[in-house]
Amino acid sequence: MNKILKINHRDREVLQSTALMSGLNPALQKRIMDTIAVSSHESRDMLFREGTEADCFYAVLSGYVRLFRLSKEGREADIGIFGPGEIFGECAMFLGSTYTFNAQAAESVMLARFDMSKMRLIMREEPELAMSMLNIMARHLNDARENVANDRLHTAPQRVANYLLELSRANGNGASTFRLPFQKSLLAGKLGLAPEALSRAFSLLRNSGVSIRGRMVQISDAEALRKI
Known part of the structure; x- marks a missing residue:
């Protein structure tokens, strides 16, 4: 309504x-x-x-x-x-x-x-x-x-990595900690991924210094993320 x-x-x-x-x-x-x-x-x-x-x-x-x-x-x-x-x-x-x-x-x-x-x-x-x-x-x-x-x-991890780097820049000169603007189910659709594919991509990105808790994201090594 x-x-x-x-x-x-x-x-x-x-x-x-x-x-x-x-x-x-x-x-x-x-x-x-x-x-x-x-x-x-x-x-x-x-x-x-x-x-x-x-x-x-x-x-x-x-x-x-x-x-x-x-x-x-x-x-x-x-x-x-x-x-x-x-x-x-x-x-x-x-x-x-x-x-x-x-x-x-x-x-x-x-x-x-x-x-x-x-x-x-x-x-x-x-x-x-x-x-x-x-x-x-x-x-x-x-x-x-x-x-x-x-x-x-681009592979699923590359799509997610590129999106996170864009968000990092948008949140202020490469912010290392920021919040996803919307829920993960929407993010999956935005990136052309099934929800399970997005979850697998997040898991793989842990090895490149990405930590996800709820909608909070922390990037500890932006250079590693760029090399995905």
Whole structure:
């Protein structure tokens, strides 16, 4: 179940920092802000399902959203994990107005909802917004290609090692101790691994100075991790 909320100062700051809004002039930012609805969702709430009519796309204000596909047998394949400041679902504006994947709240989330019909109207009048939309879709396309390359070129331990090193850098100049941003089941999906494959990779990385307790990670030898 979701609740519709008023946009507040913090929400505006997050939205203004997104790839969609950050490069736009103030007047255009305000015009878009005036069309946005903010909603809260509980963990595991379905946001939309593959094949359903698409009337909006989203920006994550807090929490994480999981995008995935379902097979006929009910098996799930994760497509991506989106966190604060990231946009998802925008491609449906240009693909027949239907969603091509499922979206689920991975934990309690706050989302900004962009009405597609209103955004199309603004895009026709404002080339700046059209360029921002192209920028986001180009980033998503590049990320998808990087994921395919990583899946084909790197083993499970290498994928996990590379991700941990990225997190270490993001947490401040190679922090040796930090917290995973989300639960391990989501991390497995993000890296294209089965949960048991992720567990085996963590076990193998112990020999390279990685210690995992819950969601806390400690790296005692970053150079060894880079050589995986």
